[in-house]
Amino acid sequence: MSKKAPEIEEYQYGFRDKDVSVFRTERGLTRKVVEEISKLKEEPQWMLDYRLKALEHFYQRPMPQWGGDLAELNFDEIVYYVKPSEKQGRTWDEVPAEIKQTFDKLGIPEAEQKYLAGVSAQYESEVVYHSLKEDLEEMGIIFKDTDTALKEHEELFKEYFGTVIPYSDNKFSALNSAVWSGGSFIYVPKGVKATSPLQAYFRINSENMGQFERTLIIVDEGASVHYVEGCTAPVYTTNSLHSAVVEIIVKKDGYCRYTTIQNWANNVYNLVTKRATCDANAQMEWIDGNIGSKLTMKYPAIHLKGEGARGNTISIAIAGRGQVQDAGAKMYHLAPNTSSSIVSKSFSKQGGNVTYRGLVHFGRKADGARSNIECDTLILDNESKSDTIPYNEIYNDNISLEHEAKVSKVSEEQLFYLMSRGLTEEEATEMIVMGFIEPFTKELPMEYAVEMNRLIKFEMEGSIG
């Protein structure tokens, strides 16, 4: 059953634009670079102090020795800040033509018109376009880029910034805290429900660029929001770095869903720290799709602090040639009757390497807490690799934990069955793969699910042969 298919699979967002940036810091990470960024942003002193403390910590902290191989990541080669344009646009006409063209190609303005309540588009280090529908603004929802939020809502900002993920959490949270720029700031007031999703789109254009967006989402009591992020970058032979920090606070009875479709080019290190806290009866959901990047290390976490809080993570990770996806989820049950579920679907092909790494923690106060973990892996060929590394920490006897892990291959019988109905081997494999990740795609808003299926189809091209 061998069928010839194209050998080389291309990354469809790998195009690059002419550099139109108006300012960039010199390569490498020094105190001077951090001071320059802060000064340029006209930040309050406390933020500069915070950045410098974080920088010190970054210098002192050793490189992590687990997960993926970071040996080739050279911090001295990276440009830590690139300002793409003079000012932020409120309409797409105000965005420099070259940059607007990029977002046109990525379909952002079109999506905005059709179904998004708010859009933020970050190019290199700064958000170049930002909008929020009027009715959401009238409901009191704040949706800004993080730099603007610091200027306009300093009190609110200061109350929460760095409280979920301190700079000292890990080496990359320290790095982000030192040089952060851009990202989204969202505040949803008590009882307010945002009905359509808010979206942020992140694009790296320059070579050896580091993008360090910082996102802070506060969902007040009984409020709800769905935030979606997407990311792409051009293909270069040298490496870029994306190292974001995302902090989310969901208060009593609140609800937040955070959907990521990460499709970085295969030369981007994607080292991201994401964490949410949930008060009583609050619910947090990470819908986490990792398709691109050279190496991703990402384990979205949820701290279930209030009684009855719920956390869900549904993730997919796809590793193709030369890619390592080291991804998973963390759930901390810190209060009674909290519940969590993790569904992880991963597949590897053409020598890719995918690892599920997860942690479920039940604290002493977690009486009656429950967690359900399901990790499924699909391997498409003999050169690809998959690992499952689940950790459980249990300090309470009165809990329930279920873990199910499955590794499967696309079976000869399944292929024969589908092909006997007229599907080619490629179509049949694609159908089996799509079915495998269906628990993830069904969680996406319809438009994203369509896009996701298109992406997977694209990924699958040339995988057979």
Next chain:
Amino acid sequence: MSGSVLEIKNLHVSIEDKEILKGVNLTIKGGEFHAIMGPNGTGKSTLASAIMGHPKYEVTEGSITLDGEDVLEMEVDERARAGLFLAMQYPSEISGVTTSDFLRSAINARREEGDEISLMKFIKELDKDLEYLEIDQNMATRYLNEGFSGGEKKRNEILQLMQLKPEIAILDEIDSGLDIDALKVVSKGINKMRGEDFGCLIITHYQRLLNYITPDFVHVMMQGRVVKSGGPELAKRLEAEGYEWIKEELGIEDETVEQNA
């Protein structure tokens, strides 16, 4: 001329170097219903899988042609698009893929690009066949064969047969595990396909299926070969007398493929 012709000549098939089929000859034309009967282990299912091109089965000698085209040169999917269909004894479960999505893809696989079936037409025809086969509407939105009962799987195979409308269908033990009501429904579906453009090879252990589907030709398989052919009356005699008389007539002691003739 209407209808296709599937011609099997001196077919020898091995699985893992063990010869199972030892020279099968069979011709199925459009408009004809053939039944292959025989005890367990005589090579019936191997014949079905080999015609469709299952990768485990190696054809070592002989030929299969469809309207003169060399079937053995075709990939499994090419055989399907050329007009062959195999209703399987143990259909695979495909998680996450709904029966209707799968069916639509399979229908479109036979059509040219740009000539895909419209969603409305597809739904209309699917509903019609679901009703005809007395299948619950919700099967269309369930994942293909996942959690289906034995009877549901078999009905689903016949649903696919009716939807895909092949030239020549091979039905591998479509009656196994069916209660009498399900057997009637499945037979009803197969009979509806009857026509000059449709030929069918029905593989079964039991005569009871042939109470509902009257074959034009009946063949008995033993030791990896067709050892006797006849009309519907042959099936009736097998029902009444079993296989012993054939074995005696032909001097066969062990009918399975384990033995060399």
